[in-house]
Amino acid sequence: MNPTDKSPMIDAFISSFMGKDRKDTIESSKCMTCSGDALYFKDELSRREYTISGMCQTCQDNIWG
DSSP states (O other), rough: OOOOOOHHHHHHHHHHHHSSSHHHHHHHTTTTOOBBBBBOOOOHHHHHHHEEEEEEEEHHHHHHH
């Protein structure tokens, strides 16, 4: 999956804060939050959110219900 474009400063901040590169993590179908696989999404909105935040479906559900 392709990550959304963010400013280089935002991507650098996210990488520093999370300890991993957002783009590489999304391209590898992994979760930025739990490091698990991010292969299943319940709908297109959740899939789109993954390209933005890098959170798998389980982590999205834990954050937003």
